[in-house]
Amino acid sequence: MAESSPGFETLQIHAGARPDPATGARQVPIYQSTAYVFRDADHAAALFNLQEVGYIYSRLTNPTVSALQERMAALEGGAGAICASSGHAAQILALFPLMGPGLNVVASNRLYGGTVTQFSQTFRRFGWSTKFVDFDDLDALEAAIDENTRAVFCESIANPGGYITDLDAVSAISDRHGIPLVVDNTTASPYLCRPIEHGATLVVHSMTKYLTGNGTVTGGCVVDSGKFDWSASDKFPSLSQPEPAYHGLKFHETFGPLSFTFHAIAVGLRDLGMTLNAQAAHYTLMGIETLSLRMDRHCINALKVAKWLEADPRVGTVTYAGLESSPYYNRMARICPKGASSLFTFSLKAGYDACVKLIDNVGLFSHVANLGDARSLIIHSASTTHRQLSESQQIAAGVAPDVVRLSIGLEDPADLIADLDQALTKACGS
Structure with a gap:
């Protein structure tokens, strides 16, 4: 009988947590060390030549950080993972081995405002460009992919509206074109x-959010499916080609399913330096222990x-995919069967x-x-997180x-509703 x-x-x-071999400590220790002693000169050479794995x-x-990477890979069903200093750092780390001057990413137009700015403005300084497309329009998505496209990028549950992407359909298109699908899975x-079970090649996270769960540290992660x-x-x-910095080593030929993971560490972190610190990794490991709860x-x-909110006459629309009225309700059952997370928006009839x-x-x-x-959080995205966008981009x-964005926390929901009710009365006059 096979083991389950x-x-x-x-x-x-x-996952990733073992009793410390030196002390027996059961929780993963914070290894607050910059460098690690080599056994001898041959050991050092083997590590630098990527012939041996170590520190x-x-x-x-x-x-x-390695313990956290192992846990993230296990939770996402990936071959390996690389942690970084933030979610934005993880996005750069994910795209860095794929991109080059003159190449482009096809991205959903329903993305976190900071990601839109990173993709549309900062990436241009690298010579990369981005085509933003409505991923609910699959024909438009496919038409946007050209000979210079090197990645398709979306969020599983889009921030801020809580829209759910049809990852199965999107991955089928990226597969047809031989292009990796990168999915930001932060909100879900x-x-x-x-996402890997729905065809994603790489999964990125801002671990700052639900994974840590208490607003104490920033961190990012890229999980490699190992399937591309x-x-x-x-x-x-x-x-796929010889890497000059490692005497002509070919990452895919040498490391197979872990080729992206090894490249992201040996080249990405080496040269970009977007490293997650050990204490942040420790906090995130502790947060993940209660993630499902x-x-x-x-x-x-x-x-x-x-x-x-949907029943309140002062409210125009509510975007939560868990509502039966949502156009994404049926998709939620297939992509996010355990729930639609806690991020969504609502509009006020009284306006800005x-x-x-x-x-x-x-x-x-x-x-x-x-x-x-x-804790439950609230923000007016148009004047804050998405203020860099034009009004038409904000609407898209x-x-x-x-529109106001909510991130619903773990408090008593009756108290949250009472707080919104009194604030709406003051805001709308009734």
Whole structure:
């Protein structure tokens, strides 16, 4: 009889965590060390030649961070993972081996505002360009892919509107063109959605959000599915062709399913230096231990608040995919069967000024630029996270001037509803 794989709840506690061999410590220690002693000269040479796996310098690898990487790979069902200093760093780390001057990414137009700015403005300084497309229009998505496209990028559950991407359909298109699909799974977390099972090549996270769950540290992660054939074409020379810095080593030929993971560490972290520190990794490991419990409660609370808002006459629309009225409700059952997370938006019939007054009058909700916290959070995206966008871009992203974003936390939902009710009364005059 074949052994069954551990369940998610077991992996979120045990994956990557072993008793410390020196002390027997059961929790993963914080290895606060910059460098590591080599056994001898041959050992050092083998590490630098990528002939042996081990620790050299904490910009590249650190035992605490390695434990987190192993846990993230296990939770997402990937071959390997690389942690970085933030979600934005993870996005650069994911695309760095794939891109080059003159090449482009085809990205969803429903993305976090900071990601839109990174892709549309900062990436241009690297010579990369981005085509933004409505991923619900599959014909438009396919038409946007050309001979210079090197990645398709989307969010499993889009921030801020909570829209759910049809990952199966999108991955079928990227596969047809021999292009990797990169999915930001921050809003869903691996508990609610496992993009690799729907065809994703790489999964990126801002671990700052639900994975840590308490708003204490920033961190990012790239999970490598290990399933993409980087040598099937000449589109990805960083992975398929000789690497001069390692005496002509070919990453895909040498490391197979772990080729992207090794490249991201040996070249990406080596030269870009977007390293996650050991203490942040430790906090994130502790947060992940309760991920499933928290995500279940997040979803329960979010649905209660969303239903109340949907019934309120002062509210125009509510975008929560867990509502039966949502156009994404049926898709949720296929892509995110355990729930639609806790991030969504709602509009006010009274418009922009009422949104601002609402923000200024909440008491229990915290007005911060974050999501996925144990505390409930609120923000007016058009004037903050998405203020760099034009009004037409804001509307396309689901954050029109009359829209407020909520991240529902773990409090008593009756208290959250009462807080919104009193703030709406002050904002709307009734």
